[in-house]
Amino acid sequence: MPRIFLIGPMGSGKTTVGRFLAERLGLEFIDLDQAIERRCGVEVRTIFDIEGEQGFRAREQAMLDELTQRDDVLLATGGGSILDAENRRLLRERGLVVWLKTRVDQQIRRLEKDQRRPLLQAPDREERLQRLARERDPLYAECAHLVIRSDNVVPVQMAARAEQQIRAHLNQGSP
Numbered sequence: 001m002p003r004i005f006l007i008g009p010m011g012s013g014k015t016t017v018g019r020f021l022a023e024r025l026g027l028e029f030i031d032l033d034q035a036i037e038r039r040c041g042v043e044v045r046t047i048f049d050i051e052g053e054q055g056f057r058a059r060e061q062a063m064l065d066e067l068t069q070r071d072d073v074l075l076a077t078g079g080g081s082i083l084d085a086e087n088r089r090l091l092r093e094r095g096l097v098v099w100l101k102t103r104v105d106q107q108i109r110r111l112e113k114d115q116r117r118p119l120l121q122a123p124d125r126e127e128r129l130q131r132l133a134r135e136r137d138p139l140y141a142e143c144a145h146l147v148i149r150s151d152n153v154v155p156v157q158m159a160a161r162a163e164q165q166i167r168a169h170l171n172q173g174s175p
């Protein structure tokens with residue numbers, strides 16, 4: 001089993017589904033944001049408060065480079081990891097990149113009460129998520145080897161579906 005890297009927008013289920021999926025695939029689960037939080041000793045939102053988005057992106061880049069070299073892992077990235085061209089290259093070269101594609105209305109519902117994601121704390125969340133999708137969808141598409149829809153199924157079912165599709169993809173001999 002190659003390394004698996006989950007990409008996709010906030011609320012696509014990278015962290016939640018990733019944990020179940022890693023277990024099904026016999027891989028160690030690592031969440032990029034959680035790894036950064038452990039190393040810094042503060043939450044992502046605090047890093048944004050103190051160092052700004054730019055500071056967070058620098059930490060994210062360094063941690064992504066480190067963790068994408070680990071073997072037998074499933075890495076759940078953060079939604080903005082693909083903004084950086086070097087990150088996209090590292091992800092594509094070092095493992096199988098899976099885009100959990102999700103509709104904005106599903107993201108809104110799942111993240112209704114969220115206060116931890118700095119880029120979501122806007123007066124109009126729908127407008128914000130639509131704009132991020134417009135900006136980022138081409139980058140997710142460029143980076144992904146495999147696209148899996150993550151709408152209308154709960155995380156355990158989503159993990160089962162993703163496992164099936166990943167195994168089918170690998171059986172075709174694709175990277």
Ligand SMILES: Nc1ncnc2c1ncn2[C@@H]1O[C@H](COP(=O)(O)OP(=O)(O)O)[C@@H](O)[C@H]1O
Pocket residue numbers: 008009010011012013014015016017076110111150152153154155158
């Ligand atoms: N397929 C799903 N169906 C319903 N709720 C989900 C699904 N995936 C994630 N969630 C919920 O949405 C919220 C955000 O999920 P999370 O895994 O943190 O997304 P991400 O890491 O992609 O931002 C969590 O409360 C999670 O339980």
Ligand SMILES: O=C(O)C1=C[C@@H](OP(=O)(O)O)[C@@H](O)[C@H](O)C1
Pocket residue numbers: 008009010011014015033044077078079080081116117118119
């Ligand atoms: O989309 C983004 O730019 C971000 C997504 C978050 O991760 P999730 O995608 O796991 O929510 C987290 O990395 C940070 O708040 C920035």
Ligand SMILES: [Mg+2]
Pocket residue numbers: 014015016033076077078
């Ligand atoms: Mg996450």
